Amino acid sequence: MFMFTNFKQFSIEAFIIFMFVPLLFFACSSQDLEFIQPYQFINKDFESIAELPPLEEEEPVIQEPERSEVTNSNAIEPILPNLSSATSEDDIDETAKEFLANVSDFVVDLDDETEELLTGEARNLNSTAVDQLLGEGVELNNSILQIAILAAESSPVSSLFPSLILPQLPDLLINPSGRLTGEDEFGFDLDLEFVRVSTLVGSCAVAANQAYDEALGQLNNQRAIRIETANQNLNRRVAEAEARLLSRDQAALDEYRASLTTLRENINNNIDAANNLQTFSPELADNLRYYTLLYSYYYKYIIDLNYDFYLEYHERLRDNEVAIAGILLQQSLQNINNSFNTAKSNLDNVLQTSLNNCHNQGSGN
Numbered sequence: 001m002f003m004f005t006n007f008k009q010f011s012i013e014a015f016i017i018f019m020f021v022p023l024l025f026f027a028c029s030s031q032d033l034e035f036i037q038p039y040q041f042i043n044k045d046f047e048s049i050a051e052l053p054p055l056e057e058e059e060p061v062i063q064e065p066e067r068s069e070v071t072n073s074n075a076i077e078p079i080l081p082n083l084s085s086a087t088s089e090d091d092i093d094e095t096a097k098e099f100l101a102n103v104s105d106f107v108v109d110l111d112d113e114t115e116e117l118l119t120g121e122a123r124n125l126n127s128t129a130v131d132q133l134l135g136e137g138v139e140l141n142n143s144i145l146q147i148a149i150l151a152a153e154s155s156p157v158s159s160l161f162p163s164l165i166l167p168q169l170p171d172l173l174i175n176p177s178g179r180l181t182g183e184d185e186f187g188f189d190l191d192l193e194f195v196r197v198s199t200l201v202g203s204c205a206v207a208a209n210q211a212y213d214e215a216l217g218q219l220n221n222q223r224a225i226r227i228e229t230a231n232q233n234l235n236r237r238v239a240e241a242e243a244r245l246l247s248r249d250q251a252a253l254d255e256y257r258a259s260l261t262t263l264r265e266n267i268n269n270n271i272d273a274a275n276n277l278q279t280f281s282p283e284l285a286d287n288l289r290y291y292t293l294l295y296s297y298y299y300k301y302i303i304d305l306n307y308d309f310y311l312e313y314h315e316r317l318r319d320n321e322v323a324i325a326g327i328l329l330q331q332s333l334q335n336i337n338n339s340f341n342t343a344k345s346n347l348d349n350v351l352q353t354s355l356n357n358c359h360n361q362g363s364g365n
Contacts, residue, residue: 052222052339055229057332060237060324065248065313066167068306070259072299075099075160076270076291083273083288088280100287102157107290110147118147122289125296130267133296134260140297140304148297161295164302166309170316173323204358212351216344223340230332237325245318249311256307263303267296 079096086092107115121144132138152161270292277285 052219052226052336052343055226055332055336057230057233057328060321060328062244062321063170063317065310065317068167068309069165070162070302070306071165072162073160080269080273084269084276086276086280089284092284099160100284100291102160103291104283104287106151106155106157107287114143114147117143118290118293119286122286122293125267125271125289125293127268127271130264130271130296134264134267134300136257136260140300144293145297145301148294148301151294152298157291160291161298162302164306166306167313169309169313170320172316173320173327205355208351208354208358211354212347215347219340219343219347223336226336227333230329230336233332234325234329237328238322241318241321241325244321245314248314248317252307252310252314256303259303259306260300263296263299266299267292270295 076099079093079099082091082093082096107118110118121141133140148161152158152163270288274285274288274292277288
């Protein structure tokens with residue numbers, strides 16, 4: 001009876017232990033598997049890579065146009081009051097007489113046909129003719145202009161005329177084919193759809209691929225934002241270059257018109273003085289009219305030349321500013337492209353390492 005009772009108690013205890021131990025192992029096994037699942041730390045590996053460097057562009061230095069030098073001869077200014085107020089040749093001082101004599105010597109040395117042409121134009125110079133002569137865009141009589149250029153640039157009376165010194169035009173950054181100098185094609189030769197390096201399946205491999213896709217999507221978004229910013233910078237710089245062109249051209253036009261106004265006043269003052277001389281010395285009046293005609297033609301010539309020069313100058317500056325903006329864009333696209341490819345290569349390496357780990361832990365499960 002004693003042995004049977006002991007055996008019965010032992011059997012019950014053994015049964016309880018037999019049923020409990022497997023449950024204990026199952027619980028421990030589940031906790032261990034949950035702890036070692038590799039994809040629990042995969043996301044952090046990918047997230048540490050998915051960040052492109054910020055777009056950095058240094059604003060270009062804007063080159064302002066150099067100024068030309070227009071030097072107006074003041075030879076007639078001291079004598080003009082004397083010529084305007086004189087009532088006879090005796091009232092004309094020696095400086096004024098020498099001035100008019102030098103002009104006369106230049107005209108006398110011309111051939112008869114040229115002198116006749118010059119005389120006719122000079123005697124017809126009045127306020128109406130001056131307005132026509134100084135109209136914006138009016139083409140000068142080339143025959144008279146050539147005489148004026150001869151007098152102003154290569155004759156004994158050249159010191160009586162204004163002079164113009166122009167700066168050198170800037171070199172263009174655009175080659176004859178219309179392309180930017182040094183321009184390269186910066187394309188995006190990217191394998192955006194990653195070819196999986198392994199056929200592993202299972203929760204670990206799936207987690208690795210999902211983390212990779214999410215990180216790559218972030219890189220694509222960041223690249224798109226930086227490209228858009230670079231293009232916006234280009235558009236802004238081009239718009240600013242166009243605005244500067246308009247502003248510079250307007251300033252040049254204002255200066256051009258102001259110069260024409262000053263020239264008109266000078267010519268009319270000379271005509272008034274010549275009309276005064278006409279009352280007692282038609283010869284001296286003709287000499288002053290010769291000078292006034294040649295002076296007005298040459299001054300108008302260099303005013304036009306200066307204005308046209310600056311229109312071209314401003315266009316060159318604008319073209320170079322646009323070219324520089326284009327170069328900056330291409331450099332930025334190249335930098336974005338390189339950064340993207342570097343980051344994507346790192347992602348590829350992390351994915352490969354993760355899949356290898358999955359394989360080592362049992363077919364990706």
